[in-house]
Amino acid sequence: MEIRYKSVSGTRDVLPEEQPYWRFIEKKIAEITALFGYQRVDPPIFEETPLFIRGVGETTDIVEKEMYSFLDKGKTPLTLRPEFTAGVMRLYLQNGLHMLSKPVKLYSIGPVFRFERPQAGRFRQHTQFNVEALGEQDPAIDLEVMSVAWQLYAELGFSDLAFQLNSTGCPQCRPLYIERLKAYYREHLHEICEDCKRRLERNALRLLDCKVAGCQPVIAAAPVISEHLCPECDNHFSALTSYLRGLGKPYIINHKLVRGLDYYTKTVFEVWAKGIGAQNAMCGGGRYDGLIEQLGGDPTPGIGFGSGIERIILSMKEQGLTPEPLPAPRILVAHAGSAAKTAAIEVVFRLRSHGIGALMAFGERSLKSQMREANRLNAGVVIIIAEHEVEAQTLTVKNLTDGSQEEIPAADLILHFKTLGLH
RNA sequence: GUGGGUGUAGCUCAGUUGGAUAGAGCACCAGGUUGUGGCCCUGGUGGCCGCGGGUUCAAGUCCCGUCACUCACCCCA
Incomplete structure (x- = not known):
């Protein structure tokens, strides 16, 4: 590339x-x-x-x-x-x-x-x-x-x-103070850096925050504005x-x-x-x-x-201060087989239309690969749809936190997740 | 505008006094038996070694130039 x-x-x-x-x-x-x-x-x-x-x-x-x-x-x-x-x-x-x-x-x-x-x-x-x-x-x-x-x-x-x-x-x-400051610096011309000589004419207040070591004693003894x-x-x-x-x-x-x-x-x-x-x-x-x-x-x-x-x-x-994390979908819908993929697409869109974040596993990859993806995306739940689920009109719901899984009727999808409070 | 440092894989970096097909970790992809993740193992994708010139039998390595990035000055959030 x-x-x-x-x-x-x-x-x-x-x-x-x-x-x-x-x-x-x-x-x-x-x-x-x-x-x-x-x-x-x-x-x-x-x-x-x-x-x-x-x-x-x-x-x-x-x-x-x-x-x-x-x-x-x-x-x-x-x-x-x-x-x-x-x-x-x-x-x-x-x-x-x-x-x-x-x-x-x-x-x-x-x-x-x-x-x-x-x-x-x-x-x-x-x-x-x-x-x-x-x-x-x-x-x-x-x-x-x-x-x-x-x-x-x-x-x-x-x-x-x-x-x-x-x-x-x-x-x-301020003008009176600046005059005092300039008068002071003119008495110390031989002690200050080249930049300060320029500042003296252009922007006298800047003389005070010069970082050159040699100028520090001059700054320390300079007139202070709060007294003027x-x-x-x-x-x-x-x-x-x-x-x-x-x-x-x-x-x-x-x-x-x-x-x-x-x-x-x-x-x-x-x-x-x-x-x-x-x-x-x-x-x-x-x-x-x-x-x-x-x-x-x-x-x-x-x-x-x-x-x-x-x-x-x-x-x-x-300082190690961390921001709040951004919300991200917690559900990935995995599938195996073309009929299952069609069902998976329907499930993903049904979840989203109810305000529940969901991710589609794209392509035709092994379930193992899709599970790895779910883990990488930090999903808490994977919905698995393969031939069996399509025929039985069910969905397999796997909880990635504890590894448990259950099979629910496809019609209960939204109710199931609303109850879980995952939306 | 001035000075220092650094340029090798997507990222972080090794690369010995110049020497053989340029490496590691992370990341990514695949596999580790029937439909299942993290850890682990195996394999794989991926580099005009910033660019141009020079020295040399030989340059990622040395020299010159150039560009880029970076840090600092100036100044500023």
């Missing part, structure tokens, strides 16, 4: 063996969002390119070099969404959701696309669970949004979780942390936690996990109070997060 076509770099196939993870996570998401009162929206996978340029930020890496952008046949510049937030904000404004009473609480789930070099826990197409709460500045909603993520991971079986938490300030206080917040941001942050303490949710204030996207203000947070390679964030998000106005709406606060499903699954596997 010659493999002529293969999947595109950075994309992956989700095979049957991994499906239980996906169905389990989707089920938990549906339950938890319902519990918290979040409503699902599904924006399209592609939007006009300028939406993302404005929404994500012109100078971010995502916009500068990671977007899947193209012209359609009408020459309209389009882009496969690199994240959810911009599209959800567009959806919110265009459909008049901003006229609803606040907060408007929304979630989405689906693929996003970024042209990056793939590595462990990072793909060019990955799936995000995305939550947004719009129109509310109360720090209690920061807590609520974070708790959606928290509860999801907890119900999937994760333990010992802690939020990484920080505030990135607002347009009032304006009174409003400071109050917001301390209220949030007091709520977290009140609930007994562990959190770690991480002065080095910054977001790569321009729109974040005040609260930023991540949840870290093991088993996803050098990537540690299973979830990342924060507050973006200026974004909606920037996209043409009225000034509206907002907060949200994105969580990568593939990373959740990687981490579940790493």
Whole structure:
């Protein structure tokens, strides 16, 4: 066999063996969002390119070099969404959701696309669970949004979780802090790596999460943003942390936690996990109070997060967390002889029409082979039909768990299995 | 864009300092007496050894190139 076509770099196939993870996570998401009162929206996978340029930020890496952008046949510049937030904000404004009473609480789930070099826990197409709460500045909603993520991971079986938490300030206080940070770094220019020299001019906040060993002492002594917040941001942050303490949710204030996207203000947070390679964030998000106005709406606060499903699954596997199994038919119908095969087909369809899952043994193979198949498929019961059963108008029902078998009238088929509770 | 690692059966991998028809386990198929699974036994299907070039009497093995995958940096979920 010659493999002529293969999947595109950075994309992956989700095979049957991994499906239980996906169905389990989707089920938990549906339950938890319902519990918290979040409503699902599904924006399209592609939007006009300028939406993302404005929404994500012109100078971010995502916009500068990671977007899947193209012209359609009408020459309209389009882009496969690199994240959810911009599209959800567009959806919110265009459909008049901003006229609803606040907060408007929304979630989405689906693929996003970024042209990056793939590595462990990072793909060019990955799936995000995305939550947004719009129109509310109360720090209690920061807590609520974070708790959606928290509860999801907890119900999937994760333990010992802690939020990484920080505030990135607002347009009032952040620029002052950035100036302080830059001034500090200029005094230490000779001690930092080349990348940091570049960051100093392009994206100063990123200086704080450089991983080069030589830069660590400089980072450790750098000015800390939490000491440079304006009174409003400071109050917001301390209220949030007091709520977290009140609930007994562990959190770690991480002065080095910054977001790569321009729109974040005040609260930023991540949840870290093991088993996803050098990537540690299973979830990342924060507050973006200026974004909606920037996209043409009225000034509206907002907060949200994105969580990568593939990373959740990687981490579940790493930690040995198993999903619920998917339902599968427990009955296989085996047969020997052409009259028996016709009867077998009828039995399979009769079972299914009564909501009882059943599998047909295809082809004309030995009973032994069909029994092996039943075992492989994890069937609990095999119905055997051969010449004798056809003549006697009966069915042989074998229980694979204990090996017992009995012969029942063919007419009693449905009654028999309803009584067994196998449907 | 930069660096490291790896390319042998559907999957996980052996393959000794270059040497004969390229192997194992798993998976798949068949058989192990009349119409019956799991365990076990036997047999079978399945590989341009990533691709191209070079060195050599001889290349899966050595050299060069190339592509792919992978991990890490950058950045991010």
